[in-house]
Amino acid sequence: MLGLMQDWPLLCHRIIDHAAIQHGARPVVTRSVEGPIHTTNYADIRKRALKVAQRLDRDGIKLGDRVATLAWNTWRHLECWYGILGIGAIYHTVNPRLFAEQICWIVNHAEDRMMFVDLTFLPILEKHAHGLKTIERYVVLTDAAHMPKTTLKNAVAYEEWIAEADGDFAWKSFDENTAAGMCYTSGTTGNPKGVLYSHRSNVLHAFMASLPDAKGIAARDVVLPVVPLFHANCWSLAFSTPLTGASLILPGAKLDGPSIYELLDTYKVTFTAGVPTVWLALLQELEKTGAKLPHLKRIVIGGSASPRAMTQKFQDSYGVEVIHAWGMTEMSPLGSLCTMKPEYAALTGEAKLDIQMKQGHPPFGVEMKITDDKGKNLPWDGKTFGRLKVRGPAVARRYFKDDSEILDQEGFFDTGDVATMDPHGYMQITDRSKDVIKSGGEWISSIDLENLAVGHPKVAEAAVIGVQHPKWDERPLLVVVLKKDQRASKDEILAFMQGKIAKWWMPDDVAFVEEIPHTATGKILKTELRERFKDYRLPVQ
Numbered sequence: 001m002l003g004l005m006q007d008w009p010l011l012c013h014r015i016i017d018h019a020a021i022q023h024g025a026r027p028v029v030t031r032s033v034e035g036p037i038h039t040t041n042y043a044d045i046r047k048r049a050l051k052v053a054q055r056l057d058r059d060g061i062k063l064g065d066r067v068a069t070l071a072w073n074t075w076r077h078l079e080c081w082y083g084i085l086g087i088g089a090i091y092h093t094v095n096p097r098l099f100a101e102q103i104c105w106i107v108n109h110a111e112d113r114m115m116f117v118d119l120t121f122l123p124i125l126e127k128h129a130h131g132l133k134t135i136e137r138y139v140v141l142t143d144a145a146h147m148p149k150t151t152l153k154n155a156v157a158y159e160e161w162i163a164e165a166d167g168d169f170a171w172k173s174f175d176e177n178t179a180a181g182m183c184y185t186s187g188t189t190g191n192p193k194g195v196l197y198s199h200r201s202n203v204l205h206a207f208m209a210s211l212p213d214a215k216g217i218a219a220r221d222v223v224l225p226v227v228p229l230f231h232a233n234c235w236s237l238a239f240s241t242p243l244t245g246a247s248l249i250l251p252g253a254k255l256d257g258p259s260i261y262e263l264l265d266t267y268k269v270t271f272t273a274g275v276p277t278v279w280l281a282l283l284q285e286l287e288k289t290g291a292k293l294p295h296l297k298r299i300v301i302g303g304s305a306s307p308r309a310m311t312q313k314f315q316d317s318y319g320v321e322v323i324h325a326w327g328m329t330e331m332s333p334l335g336s337l338c339t340m341k342p343e344y345a346a347l348t349g350e351a352k353l354d355i356q357m358k359q360g361h362p363p364f365g366v367e368m369k370i371t372d373d374k375g376k377n378l379p380w381d382g383k384t385f386g387r388l389k390v391r392g393p394a395v396a397r398r399y400f401k402d403d404s405e406i407l408d409q410e411g412f413f414d415t416g417d418v419a420t421m422d423p424h425g426y427m428q429i430t431d432r433s434k435d436v437i438k439s440g441g442e443w444i445s446s447i448d449l450e451n452l453a454v455g456h457p458k459v460a461e462a463a464v465i466g467v468q469h470p471k472w473d474e475r476p477l478l479v480v481v482l483k484k485d486q487r488a489s490k491d492e493i494l495a496f497m498q499g500k501i502a503k504w505w506m507p508d509d510v511a512f513v514e515e516i517p518h519t520a521t522g523k524i525l526k527t528e529l530r531e532r533f534k535d536y537r538l539p540v541q
């Protein structure tokens with residue numbers, strides 16, 4: 001027997017409808033790419049998204065067509081997302097930090113028909129546009145006054161382009177399993193892989209993301225997504241913020257410490273989210289100027305492990321609660337958030353920080369297990385680590401144009417991460433399966449060592465890689481970037497780590513470098529580091 005409730009497909013554009021009706025006047029503020037601050041609200045975003053939809057429809061963009069965006073977090077980019085998905089086409093966020101060759105590969109693979117692009121990226125795009133075979137037209141996200149001369153095919157200024165639509169248009173209707181968005185994984189190994197979100201998965205994921213023990217965003221919040229719309233579906237913020245009716249502050253092209261601080265302060269931001277590298281820059285700015293963060297209540301740190309020292313600094317010096325989070329493009333992307341269950345809620349100081357180093361517990365809608373290499377379940381004792389596998393309505397079951405089976409027999413997806421689970425269901429990443437250091441048949445977590453090393457007051461950033469060892473197979477090498485104008489010796493760094501980890505985990509050597517390479521999404525590029533140190537000889541004991 002079927003239930004007797006209404007059929008109300010979970011379509012993403014219903015989110016912007018709700019925001020426009022219930023929270024229509026709520027400010028959406030952007031630091032525009034052109035420079036000045038721009039203010040609008042959800043009602044106007046919806047109106048203009050409908051114009052985008054109408055105009056795309058008139059340009060012949062159909063259900064299932066891919067439309068690329070190469071753009072910063074701005075109100076125009078948000079309008080494009082909703083306009084594109086509102087006719088059943090697919091927003092495809094392209095990460096501008098990728099190499100031009102990777103961008104071409106991704107756009108061609110996705111067969112994007114149009115591209116919305118910010119002014120920032122025109123020069124590089126013009127150089128490579130001949131390689132973008134399927135793009136029929138470029139819409140430059142600016143007005144006529146700022147529109148430069150460009151060689152891009154059929155280029156038009158966004159404001160002129162939507163001015164040709166009157167907005168007398170209705171969203172299209174289709175099945176909730178229709179594709180809505182697309183994002184390629186960074187592809188640090190092999191070619192990037194396309195993840196295809198559906199309307200249903202995005203809407204369910206936005207509900208999950210908004211729960212009190214997830215991001216817990218309310219209409220009273222002011223949200224600043226530092227995480228770009230092009231990074232893993234913007235960690236849901238493009239959906240969960242309008243869904244909850246919170247005000248939205250968009251940083252445009254400027255993600256440096258002073259610019260982010262200015263927005264946090266001016267607009268009394270209460271909630272923000274981004275990768276550790278961004279927060280490193282903000283903390284340096286705060287230390288330099290002595291400024292405080294009186295309005296900011298919560299900060300979600302994810303994408304890479306949040307260093308202990310960073311979590312502590314935000315909480316103890318600035319009174320901002322850190323929510324450590326883990327996820328991946330294939331998971332829409334949220335997998336777990338480290339908010340406190342009653343079992344841990346009373347903890348303070350170092351004991352609380354110990355828990356906050358974990359990536360947290362999954363919200364409803366994400367199931368987790370850890371297994372050995374043969375697929376056997378491992379215990380949730382907080383110590384045993386194994387392959388982390390996940391299942392849920394917002395987790396990928398296949399990649400775009402790829403028939404490979406990516407789920408196990410129980411329908412779980414192998415995340416490629418290695419983790420422990422504790423008795424209260426908190427997950428802690430110990431490594432990427434390809435980064436873990438295999439020493440004498442045992443595993444050493446590179447992340448644990450990195451977290452420890454960055455706790456040293458002179459260390460700005462640290463990375464640990466395994467290097468060849470005649471007896472142990474691999475041993476850890478600690479690569480360190482010192483803070484500006486600091487000097488330190490190898491012994492000084494190692495002495496700091498002594499006693500805080502098992503003896504056999506101690507790095508065999510420390511290499512001081514000027515800079516550690518990062519991926520386009522701010523993760524340490526271990527492949528490049530390994531390449532650089534491939535002939536490195538560890539000191540003989």
Ligand code: ADP
Pocket residue numbers: 185186231232301302303304305306324325326327328329330333359415416417429431432519521523
């Ligand atoms: P991108 O490289 O584009 O950021 P993803 O967001 O899909 O791609 O990367 C997901 C991976 O990032 C995870 O599988 C995990 O290895 C890593 N990651 C994400 N959040 C954390 C975290 N809080 N701690 C440690 N690793 C993390």
